[in-house]
Amino acid sequence: MALLKMKFSQQRRVRLAQGLWLLSWLAVMCGAFIFCLGVYLKIELLRRDEVMENTEIHVVPNLLMMVGLASIGANWVASRVCQDSLDASRFPRWKVLLLGWFAVAMLLCCLLLAVVVLSYALQGSLEESLKVGLRNGIRFYKDTDVPGRCFQKETIDRLQMEFRCCGNNNFKDWFEVQWVSNRYLDFTSQEVKDRIRSNVDGRYLLDGVPFSCCNPASPRPCLQNQLTDSRSHYNYEYQSEELNLYSRGCRQALTDYYMGLMNSTGPGVLSIILIQLSVLLSMRYLQTAVEGAMALESPEGESEGYILEKDVKATYADVKAKALDLLKFAQVDPTSEAAGAEEGEKAAEATEKAATPPPAS
Amino acid sequence: MALLVVKFDLKKRVKLAQTVWFMYWFAVLAGILVLSLGLFFKIELRKRSELMDNNESHFLPNVLIAMGLIACGINAFGGKVCYDSLDPTKFAKWKPMLKTFLVFCMGFNALLVVTALLCFVMRIPFQFTLAEGLKNGMKFYKDTDTPGRCYMKRTLDLMQIEFRCCGNDNYRDWFEIQWVSNRYLDFSAKEVKDRIGSNVDGQYLMDGVPFSCCNPSSPRPCIQYQMTNNSAHYSYDHYTEELNVWRRGCRDALLSYYGGIMNTIGALVLLVTMLEVAVTVGLQYVDTSLSTLANPEDMESESEGFLLEKTVKETFTDIMAKMKAMGKGAKVEEGGEEGVATVS
Numbered sequence: 001m002a003l004l005k006m007k008f009s010q011q012r013r014v015r016l017a018q019g020l021w022l023l024s025w026l027a028v029m030c031g032a033f034i035f036c037l038g039v040y041l042k043i044e045l046l047r048r049d050e051v052m053e054n055t056e057i058h059v060v061p062n063l064l065m066m067v068g069l070a071s072i073g074a075n076w077v078a079s080r081v082c083q084d085s086l087d088a089s090r091f092p093r094w095k096v097l098l099l100g101w102f103a104v105a106m107l108l109c110c111l112l113l114a115v116v117v118l119s120y121a122l123q124g125s126l127e128e129s130l131k132v133g134l135r136n137g138i139r140f141y142k143d144t145d146v147p148g149r150c151f152q153k154e155t156i157d158r159l160q161m162e163f164r165c166c167g168n169n170n171f172k173d174w175f176e177v178q179w180v181s182n183r184y185l186d187f188t189s190q191e192v193k194d195r196i197r198s199n200v201d202g203r204y205l206l207d208g209v210p211f212s213c214c215n216p217a218s219p220r221p222c223l224q225n226q227l228t229d230s231r232s233h234y235n236y237e238y239q240s241e242e243l244n245l246y247s248r249g250c251r252q253a254l255t256d257y258y259m260g261l262m263n264s265t266g267p268g269v270l271s272i273i274l275i276q277l278s279v280l281l282s283m284r285y286l287q288t289a290v291e292g293a294m295a296l297e298s299p300e301g302e303s304e305g306y307i308l309e310k311d312v313k314a315t316y317a318d319v320k321a322k323a324l325d326l327l328k329f330a331q332v333d334p335t336s337e338a339a340g341a342e343e344g345e346k347a348a349e350a351t352e353k354a355a356t357p358p359p360a361s
Numbered sequence: 362m363a364l365l366v367v368k369f370d371l372k373k374r375v376k377l378a379q380t381v382w383f384m385y386w387f388a389v390l391a392g393i394l395v396l397s398l399g400l401f402f403k404i405e406l407r408k409r410s411e412l413m414d415n416n417e418s419h420f421l422p423n424v425l426i427a428m429g430l431i432a433c434g435i436n437a438f439g440g441k442v443c444y445d446s447l448d449p450t451k452f453a454k455w456k457p458m459l460k461t462f463l464v465f466c467m468g469f470n471a472l473l474v475v476t477a478l479l480c481f482v483m484r485i486p487f488q489f490t491l492a493e494g495l496k497n498g499m500k501f502y503k504d505t506d507t508p509g510r511c512y513m514k515r516t517l518d519l520m521q522i523e524f525r526c527c528g529n530d531n532y533r534d535w536f537e538i539q540w541v542s543n544r545y546l547d548f549s550a551k552e553v554k555d556r557i558g559s560n561v562d563g564q565y566l567m568d569g570v571p572f573s574c575c576n577p578s579s580p581r582p583c584i585q586y587q588m589t590n591n592s593a594h595y596s597y598d599h600y601t602e603e604l605n606v607w608r609r610g611c612r613d614a615l616l617s618y619y620g621g622i623m624n625t626i627g628a629l630v631l632l633v634t635m636l637e638v639a640v641t642v643g644l645q646y647v648d649t650s651l652s653t654l655a656n657p658e659d660m661e662s663e664s665e666g667f668l669l670e671k672t673v674k675e676t677f678t679d680i681m682a683k684m685k686a687m688g689k690g691a692k693v694e695e696g697g698e699e700g701v702a703t704v705s
Contacts, residue, residue, distance in 0.1 A: 144580035157577035161522060184581050186595035211572040211583040216518030219505035220545050222572040234547035 002306035003315075008289040010300045014086060016289065020282045021082040027075040027279050030272045034112075035068025037265055044261065048254065050155050053132035056125045060118055060262065067111050071276065074104050078283055085290050092294075098287055105280045112273045119262040126258060130251045134168045141210070142181040157212040165253035166213035166246040171227075173249075178203040179210060209245060218243040281307065363667035369650040371661045377650065378446045381643035385440035388640050389433055391633040396429025398626050405622065411516050412615070413494035421483050425626065428476055432637070435469060438462070439644055446647050459648045466641045473634040480627030484620050491612050491619075495529045502571070503542040518573035526614035527574035527607040532588075534610075539564040540571060570606055579604040642668065 008016065042061035045052070081098065084090040137156045143149040160166055167173035185192050185204055196202050207228040214222035223244050226232040230239075285305040292303030308315045369377065403422035406413075442459070445451035498517055504510040521527055528534035546553050546565055557563050568589040575583035584605050587593035650666035669676050 150580075153580070154577045161577070180582050181580075184595055189595075211575040211585070212577065214572040216515045216522070216573060219511070219514070219542075221541050224572070233545075234550075235545055 002304070003308040003311050005304055005306045006285065006289075007302055008285075008293075008305050009302050010293070013286070013289050013293065013303070016282065016286050016305075017082050017085045020279070020286055021079050023275070023279055023282060024075045024078040024082060027272075027275050028072050028079070030275055031068050031071030031075055033068075034071060034269070034272060035065055037268070038062070038064030038066075038068055041261065041265075045258070048159070050152070051130060051133040051137050051159060051250075051254070052126075053129045053136070054125070056129065057122050057258070060115060060122065063111060063115050063118070067108055067115070070104070071108050074101060074108065075276075075279065077101060078279060081283070082286065085286055088294055091290055095291075098283070102280065102284070105276060105283075109273050109276050109280070112269055112276070116266055116269055119266070123255065123259060127251060127255050130254050131168065134250055138168060138173060138177050138179070141177070141179045144181060145183065157210060159250060159254075160210075160212040160246070163250060163253040163257065164215070164246050165248045165250035166209060167249055168251050169249040170247065171209050171213055171245050174209045174213070175205065175207050175228075178205060180204055180206070213245045215243055215246050220244070363665075364669040364672055366665050366667045367646065367650075369664050369666050374647075374650050374664070375447060377643070377666075378443050378647055381640060381647055382440055382443040384636070384640050384643060385436050385443060388436040388633075388636050389440065391636055392429050392432030392436055394429075395432060395630060395633055396426055398629060399423070399425025399429055402622060402626060405619070409516075409520070409615070411494075411513065412498050412520065413490045414497065418486075418490075421479060421623075424476055424479065425630075428473060428630075431469060432473075432633070435466060436637075436640065439466075439640060443644065443647060446651060452651060456648075456652075459644075463641060463645055463648070466637070466644070470634055470637050470641060473630060473637060477627045477630040477634060480623045480630060484616070484623060487619060487623075488612075488616055491615050492529065495612055495615075499529065499534060499538055499540070502538075502540045505542060506544065518571060520615075521571070521573040521607070521611060524611060524614040524618065525576075525607050526609045526611035527570060528610055529612050530610040531608065532570050532574055532606050535570045535574070536566065536568050539566060541565055541567075574606040576604055576607050581605070 038061045041064065042058065045058060045061065077097070078101070081094050081101075084094060137152055137159075140146070140149040140152040141156055142153070144153050182204075187193070187196075192204060195204050195206065199205055206225065208225035209227065211222070211224060214224065223233055223236065223241075227245075228238055230237050284307050288307075289303050289305035292305070293301070296303060310318065399422045402425065403419060406419060406422065439462075442452075442455045442462075445455060498513055501507070501510040501513040502517055503514070505514050543565075548554070548557075553565065556565050556567060560566055567586065569586035570588065572583070572585060575585065584594055584597060584602075588606075589599055591598055645668060646666040650664045653664045653666070654662050671679065
């Protein structure tokens with residue numbers, strides 16, 4: 001009992017081949033789209049490379065690029081097979097390749113599904129990586145004279161302005177770090193000496209934030225310094241002031257941005273999985289129908305196309321039997337050789353015995 | 362003596378018609394491009410309409426949009442005519458209009474050239490629009506509680522951040538206006554009273570700039586206030602300090618941005634004009650090659666195609682003569698009527 005059998009007349013076979021040819025070219029474009037998507041995602045991740053600590057999340061765009069390229073190749077092969085399928089002399093050479101092609105197509109679908117799953121699963125890892133990266137960025141903000149870290153200030157400033165965020169979790173992260181370089185501190189002044197003495201590590205901590213935290217939508221010119229002291233600014237209440245600085249943390253902002261990117265590509269990837277699956281199924285039908293037609297006496301007649309020659313259970317049993325056969329064949333070989341050797345020895349003995357008596361007699 | 366005569370047999374005619382049809386479809390795409398460029402420019406102007414004074418004119422983008430639409434229409438029609446030109450029955454119905462259509466095409470091409478020139482020239486009035494608008498914008502920076510102007514602060518801040526500029530000509534423009542609202546000034550404080558007393562208009566002027574002027578590339582945290590006072594900040598000399606705030610003025614920055622857009626659009630419109638001229642010439646050849654068949658009944662006979670029926674000089678004198686005749690004809694009619702009236 002073949003699975004999902006369908007009858008194919010010559011005209012239907014021709015239609016199927018033409019339709020599959022178009023579908024496989026569509027799948028090639030989809031493969032190119034997936035590749036470009038992977039490239040775009042990778043570039044976006046690389047742009048903010050300096051505030052990320054590990055590159056685990058890069059597995060998503062890498063997979064997308066690989067699958068995109070493989071899909072372009074596989075679907076191009078499918079279109080060539082379609083072109084040759086109606087020509088009985090050229091089709092047989094694809095026979096062996098087709099088995100491998102089915103395996104590759106199934107693998108591509110699974111990988112695409114894995115990409116969708118991974119893009120959700122790796123959110124935690126992305127957040128961790130951003131947490132550590134941003135913490136370092138904020139710590140090294142003042143080191144504009146240290147080679148290797150001198151761009152940290154510009155990176156963090158531009159990041160905060162572009163993503164409208166301040167600090168790691170919120171703006172108070174800046175209160176815990178010395179973000180003014182010692183080069184610009186007057187160590188003879190009383191204020192500086194007080195602040196440095198007020199904490200264990202001798203750092204110049206202040207309740208102020210850099211200018212990049214300022215929110216342009218605030219009705220009042222930005223207040224950056226002495227933020228916790230409501231008396232230091234006229235008509236200012238620290239607890240109720242909301243618009244002065246960006247209230248969102250940069251880790252949250254960046255995570256939302258990347259998750260948004262990956263989620264918006266989710267439906268596209270899912271529909272491409274469907275297209276690839278339909279190419280796979282149609283190719284199977286075409287293969288079985290054309291092979292059936294070639295086996296007939298009149299190649300123009302009707303043939304049957306199916307997905308599996310027998311139903312699922314029977315195919316599974318077949319595959320199991322074949323696998324066991326292969327295993328058994330490997331096992332039986334040594335024992336049959338031993339048995340053959342024994343027999344050979346016995347035969348040799350017998351001939352020897354047969355040979356020795358005559359000289360005696 | 363016809364101008365640029367080319368001999369055509371059937372094969373050549375077919376090839377010519379196909380090529381011109383193909384080019385017409387490219388020209389339709391070019392028309393869509395001009396339309397979208399006009400829309401893009403219009404949107405860009407609208408985005409920053411608060412920074413331009415009220416006389417900002419949308420003349421140029423409107424012209425571009427109109428030209429784009431007309432180009433699409435003309436080229437689609439021309440493509441249809443070329444497609445039909447290989448079938449004598451279909452072509453016969455287009456034949457009478459072709460001459461006027463070609464004249465119209467030439468006029469349209471001239472208009473396209475004028476549009477391209479406009480793109481390059483409109484930069485100059487734009488400069489004045491921007492200067493006026495930015496000056497007013499800075500004046501209303503502090504009016505975040507006045508309806509109608511409450512978004513000026515945000516607009517200016519975002520613009521200075523995006524275009525990396527400060528003030529109108531440079532950052533000192535902020536020293537000359539009060540950009541801190543009175544709502545946030547403590548009038549009982551001595552410092553405020555001093556500053557207000559120090560100038561005629563009673564404005565709170567200070568040598569400071571808003572945060573949006575700050576340059577992130579500066580190695581030191583941004584110095585916004587008391588910028589001209591070297592002793593107010595450690596290790597600071599305002600004469601030699603270059604990286605602290607943006608040095609460019611916003612008028613220059615915006616002008617170079619919009620000037621760049623207009624130059625690009627002008628160059629693209631010129632390219633589109635060249636394409637349009639090419640398809641007009643192609644259509645003229647298609648038309649003439651089909652009208653000068655050696656044997657009108659036989660489609661496979663040879664024919665000649667030309668650009669102009671007579672030489673340039675003769676065509677010009679012909680046109681002048683026609684125009685004079687039209688003018689005289691009007692006069693003669695009047696004179697004839699008068700003569701009739703007087704005679705009777």
